[in-house]
Amino acid sequence: MNLTLKIWRQEDAQSKGKIVTYKIDDVSPDMSFLDMIDMLNEQLNNKGEDPVAFDHDCREGICGSCSLQINGEPHGPDTGVTTCQLHMRMFKDGDTIFIEPFRAKAFPVIKDLIVDRSAFDRIQHAGGFISINTSGNTVDANAIPVNKHNADMAFDAATCIGCGACVAACKNASAMLFVSAKVSQFALLPQGRIEATDRVLNMVRQMDDEGFGNCTNTGACEIECPKGISLENIARMNREYLSASLKG
Numbered sequence: 001m002n003l004t005l006k007i008w009r010q011e012d013a014q015s016k017g018k019i020v021t022y023k024i025d026d027v028s029p030d031m032s033f034l035d036m037i038d039m040l041n042e043q044l045n046n047k048g049e050d051p052v053a054f055d056h057d058c059r060e061g062i063c064g065s066c067s068l069q070i071n072g073e074p075h076g077p078d079t080g081v082t083t084c085q086l087h088m089r090m091f092k093d094g095d096t097i098f099i100e101p102f103r104a105k106a107f108p109v110i111k112d113l114i115v116d117r118s119a120f121d122r123i124q125h126a127g128g129f130i131s132i133n134t135s136g137n138t139v140d141a142n143a144i145p146v147n148k149h150n151a152d153m154a155f156d157a158a159t160c161i162g163c164g165a166c167v168a169a170c171k172n173a174s175a176m177l178f179v180s181a182k183v184s185q186f187a188l189l190p191q192g193r194i195e196a197t198d199r200v201l202n203m204v205r206q207m208d209d210e211g212f213g214n215c216t217n218t219g220a221c222e223i224e225c226p227k228g229i230s231l232e233n234i235a236r237m238n239r240e241y242l243s244a245s246l247k248g
């Protein structure tokens with residue numbers, strides 16, 4: 001395939017960015033999207049030009065770092081996949097592809113396609129943990145019965161990889177789907193109930209402090225989430241928040 005790429009180039013956080021056009025030929029449909037950018041970067045390197053900076057690590061849908069806005073969609077046109085799992089067979093010969101960083105006030109651009117998502121880390125630090133003692137006197141896992149349905153829902157919530165596609169998809173740049181997944185994975189299990197009140201209050205406060213927008217229930221986050229995190233988690237977090245506020 002021969003393609004035209006329109007890529008956001010931005011020197012650093014202070015510079016003004018712009019879309020730059022590149023032509024790339026002989027792209028295999030079997031390549032991943034990131035392989036295709038690697039190929040472009042090799043050509044730019046050979047010409048002595050600055051390669052396109054983009055975030056990536058695992059390249060198998062686990063780490064959540066490969067966050068790109070492709071033709072206006074977080075992680076591109078396929079469903080249930082991250083950018084590293086997106087294949088070039090989703091495009092056709094002659095296509096023009098726009099590649100931009102995720103856009104949100106709370107995710108400032110560092111360079112080109114890389115954004116700073118440390119706001120998510122700070123939300124996690126505010127409450128995304130449990131303080132169960134694991135230093136040699138742990139209770140046997142089977143000693144506390146856990147409802148199977150709740151265990152499955154907690155596991156589903158825990159599959160959130162923190163990629164930020166939910167924020168990029170939302171017209172308000174809301175982080176509610178991410179935060180609700182992190183709250184839910186603990187709220188549904190007995191081990192997570194100990195700090196449940198503080199957790200939801202602290203994580204929501206940090207989310208607001210970071211400058212994410214409010215949720216207006218459009219559901220775009222659920223559609224673009226590569227891990228299928230359900231809107232039910234937002235409803236659960238709202239219930240947790242209300243009950244924690246009444247206790248406080």
Ligand code: SF4
Pocket residue numbers: 064159160161162163164165166167177178181221224225226227228229
């Ligand atoms: S909820 Fe989905 S889209 Fe949002 S950070 Fe988690 S995995 Fe990514």
Ligand code: FES
Pocket residue numbers: 055056057058059060061062063064065066082083084085
């Ligand atoms: S590089 Fe890790 S999820 Fe894509």
